[in-house]
Amino acid sequence: xxxxxxxxxxxxxxxxxxxxxxxxxxxxxxxxxxxxxxxxxxxxxxxxxxxxxxxxxxxxxxxxxxxxxxxxxxxxxxxxxxxxxxxxxxxxxxxxxxxxxxxxxxxxxxxxxxxxxxxxxxxxxxxxxxxxxxxxxxxxxxxxxxxxxxxxxxxxxxxxxxxxxxxxxxxxxxxxxxxxxxxxxxxxxxxxxxxxxxxxxxxxxxxxxxxxxxxxxxxxxxxxxxxxxxxxxxxxxxxxxxxxxxxxxxx
Amino acid sequence: xxxxxxxxxxxxxxxxxxxxxxxxxxxxxxxxxxxxxxxxxxxxxxxxxxxxxxxxxxxxxxxxxxxxxxxxxxxxxxxxxxxxxxxxxxxxxxxxxxxxxxxxxxxxxxxxxxxxxxxxxxxxxxxxxxxxxxxxxxxxxxxxxxxxxxxxxxxxxxxxxxxxxxxxxxxxxxxxxxxxxxxxxxxxxxxxxxxxxxxxxxxxxxxxxxxxxxxxxxxxxxxxxxxxxxxxxxxxxxxxxxxxxxxxxxxxxxxxxxxxxxxxxxxxxxxxxxxxxxxxxxxxxxxxxxxxxxxxxxxxxxxxxxxxxxxxxxxxxxxxxxxxxxxxxxxxxxxxxxxxxxxxxxxxxxxxxxxxxxxxxxxxxxxxxxxxxxxxxxxxxxxxxxxxxxxxxxxxxxxxxxxxxxxxxxxxxxxxxxxxxxxxxxxxxxxxxxxxxxxxxxxxxxxxxxxxxxxxxxxxxxxxxxxxxxxxx
Numbered sequence: 001x002x003x004x005x006x007x008x009x010x011x012x013x014x015x016x017x018x019x020x021x022x023x024x025x026x027x028x029x030x031x032x033x034x035x036x037x038x039x040x041x042x043x044x045x046x047x048x049x050x051x052x053x054x055x056x057x058x059x060x061x062x063x064x065x066x067x068x069x070x071x072x073x074x075x076x077x078x079x080x081x082x083x084x085x086x087x088x089x090x091x092x093x094x095x096x097x098x099x100x101x102x103x104x105x106x107x108x109x110x111x112x113x114x115x116x117x118x119x120x121x122x123x124x125x126x127x128x129x130x131x132x133x134x135x136x137x138x139x140x141x142x143x144x145x146x147x148x149x150x151x152x153x154x155x156x157x158x159x160x161x162x163x164x165x166x167x168x169x170x171x172x173x174x175x176x177x178x179x180x181x182x183x184x185x186x187x188x189x190x191x192x193x194x195x196x197x198x199x200x201x202x203x204x205x206x207x208x209x210x211x212x213x214x215x216x217x218x219x220x221x222x223x224x225x226x227x228x229x230x231x232x233x234x235x236x237x238x239x240x241x242x243x244x245x246x247x248x249x250x251x
Numbered sequence: 252x253x254x255x256x257x258x259x260x261x262x263x264x265x266x267x268x269x270x271x272x273x274x275x276x277x278x279x280x281x282x283x284x285x286x287x288x289x290x291x292x293x294x295x296x297x298x299x300x301x302x303x304x305x306x307x308x309x310x311x312x313x314x315x316x317x318x319x320x321x322x323x324x325x326x327x328x329x330x331x332x333x334x335x336x337x338x339x340x341x342x343x344x345x346x347x348x349x350x351x352x353x354x355x356x357x358x359x360x361x362x363x364x365x366x367x368x369x370x371x372x373x374x375x376x377x378x379x380x381x382x383x384x385x386x387x388x389x390x391x392x393x394x395x396x397x398x399x400x401x402x403x404x405x406x407x408x409x410x411x412x413x414x415x416x417x418x419x420x421x422x423x424x425x426x427x428x429x430x431x432x433x434x435x436x437x438x439x440x441x442x443x444x445x446x447x448x449x450x451x452x453x454x455x456x457x458x459x460x461x462x463x464x465x466x467x468x469x470x471x472x473x474x475x476x477x478x479x480x481x482x483x484x485x486x487x488x489x490x491x492x493x494x495x496x497x498x499x500x501x502x503x504x505x506x507x508x509x510x511x512x513x514x515x516x517x518x519x520x521x522x523x524x525x526x527x528x529x530x531x532x533x534x535x536x537x538x539x540x541x542x543x544x545x546x547x548x549x550x551x552x553x554x555x556x557x558x559x560x561x562x563x564x565x566x567x568x569x570x571x572x573x574x575x576x577x578x579x580x581x582x583x584x585x586x587x588x589x590x591x592x593x594x595x596x597x598x599x600x601x602x603x604x605x606x607x608x609x610x611x612x613x614x615x616x617x618x619x620x621x622x623x624x625x626x627x628x629x630x631x632x633x634x635x636x637x638x639x640x641x642x643x644x645x646x647x648x649x650x651x652x653x654x655x656x657x658x659x660x661x662x663x664x665x666x667x668x669x670x671x672x673x674x675x676x677x678x679x680x681x682x683x684x685x686x687x688x689x690x691x692x693x694x695x696x697x698x699x700x701x702x703x704x705x706x707x708x709x710x711x712x713x714x715x716x717x718x719x720x721x722x723x724x
């Protein structure tokens with residue numbers, strides 16, 4: 001589904017990703033872990049299409065297409081979803097209007113009939129129920145005045161509505177209390193299907209107690225330096241990132 | 252400053268002034284028409300003031316950023332004799348506000364146009380009609396109020412209007428009357444020649460009365476026009492007025508409006524000034540709170556592009572204690588458009604416990620747009636709660652990316668953000684059909700559709716917008 005080959009990316013002249021390789025297949029859940037500043041969020045930004053980055057070399061292929069040539073909104077319509085580390089507040093734009101516009105633009109792209117207001121509200125209710133999100137979202141402005149937990153839950157809610165093929169969750173777990181974390185993890189698990197994939201970017205092993213990854217990668221200094229199964233996350237939790245640093249020095 | 256296809260060799264202040272002075276003297280008898288001795292005196296006094304002081308210029312604080320000179324030309328046509336006339340207005344214009352049931356009044360080139368009668372008296376005693384006719388039938392009322400609210404001897408344009416005024420809208424609401432339907436006045440400019448028109452409106456609301464007034468300005472042709480409107484509005488004790496001024500004019504239209512409000516004890520005013528299009532627009536709102544416990548909400552929205560220029564001037568005089576005023580003016584400027592916001596609140600020495608707020612927010616979409624904003628407070632009382640603020644910024648790029656990452660294309664995302672920005676003002680419109688319609692107009696305006704066919708909107712209300720999704724929930 002997603003193939004990243006030898007990807008190097010700089011931000012304001014500073015090289016952040018240094019020849020990164022990653023392959024994500026349908027049905028898989030990948031966890032990318034790593035210390036602060038290792039390039040995790042930059043990787044999420046590349047996949048979602050932020051424009052402040054410079055691609056120095058390498059390629060990113062999504063569903064057989066060169067992803068780097070596709071504008072962000074088209075990436076979304078083709079099934080890519082980014083759960084933001086810091087979801088943006090948009091005063092004056094209601095969640096209903098925001099998501100209905102998003103869904104209908106996607107449906108237009110897929111040559112489907114747009115959802116009517118009533119159909120959309122029904123869909124919203126359904127998804128809220130599945131995700132066990134109780135707060136009243138319909139009339140609120142996007143993320144405005146939301147608590148940290150509400151913002152992250154809202155990200156998962158948007159993901160549920162858009163039903164992406166490939167979801168990248170950028171530190172969606174950071175700053176969450178245990179209940180919010182469960183809602184987020186529950187959402188990810190519910191939306192897991194054979195034909196979609198999830199990449200969870202995280203600092204901590206905590207989320208991985210609830211979302212069981214097929215693969216764990218350690219991103220360090222712009223490269224994936226170690227990959228393994230879910231047990232790698234536990235090892236990291238126990239030994240810390242210094243363990244990776246030390247083992248790198250040795251080789 | 253403004254493109255306004257008015258000639259490049261515009262006249263100097265004095266030359267244009269002298270042309271008008273000459274026209275006044277030459278047409279004196281026609282201008283006087285049926286006006287009484289008292290009105291004649293008022294007119295003459297204003298004329299002398301204009302003759303002496305002429306047009307405003309850049310040296311004046313409130314005209315620093317708006318140059319009226321491009322409007323000065325020698326080929327304006329002024330219609331001194333057209334008088335109000337009987338005409339089937341629906342043949343030339345249909346209002347776009349579908350569900351709005353109103354008493355609809357039309358002024359064509361400043362002259363009252365009517366279907367049944369130039370002056371109607373409703374069952375509840377309310378009088379609505381032509382000011383020209385009112386001077387004849389209700390001279391006592393007209394003489395009492397005309398010129399009593401407007402600053403006719405302070406501002407050149409107001410003096411000029413007072414000297415030349417012949418017709419316009421007249422409304423008189425007796426005490427304790429709630430006017431059932433909104434009154435809608437539509438000012439239409441329709442001419443194949445450059446025209447200079449000066450409508451004069453007088454609105455009086457009695458004690459405990461209630462009036463909704465919607466004031467629309469339109470142009471039917473792309474021809475050059477200069478409209479200098481003066482309105483005087485009186486709110487007697489405990490009166491309530493919901494006032495809207497909506498404007499969608501051609502790019503060659505210059506529209507200068509001076510709205511003077513006088514509020515008595517416990518009266519409430521809601522005033523909304525919405526500028527959608529127009530080559531040169533100046534909206535002056537001048538409000539006197541003369542007694543205690545008055546409330547005034549002054550809202551403004553301006554959406555300008557190309558070389559359009561808009562100037563909003565708001566002056567609030569808190570002359571008594573315990574009153575509240577709130578100004579919220581928001582604008583979006585695109586292309587090379589320019590704007591001015593000049594808001595002043597004066598709180599007199601004895602106006603204790605005044606609450607006065609001013610807020611002007613702007614979004615500039617390009618580097619070539621320009622806004623001069625100056626909200627300020629002049630306070631002499633010591634127990635007041637006042638604030639003022641202004642912001643100038645761009646669309647939030649993080650929000651734009653966030654929306655794009657959800658599949659919303661950049662164009663739509665920008666429109667949604669702009670609409671959200673403008674929505675804060677639009678939401679304050681309390682008449683639902685009007686709010687819906689303004690919403691649609693604002694959406695169309697932000698999609699660039701209204702500027703493509705400035706006039707079209709008037710006659711093709713059935714036209715489906717290109718983009719069907721409704722921006723507002």
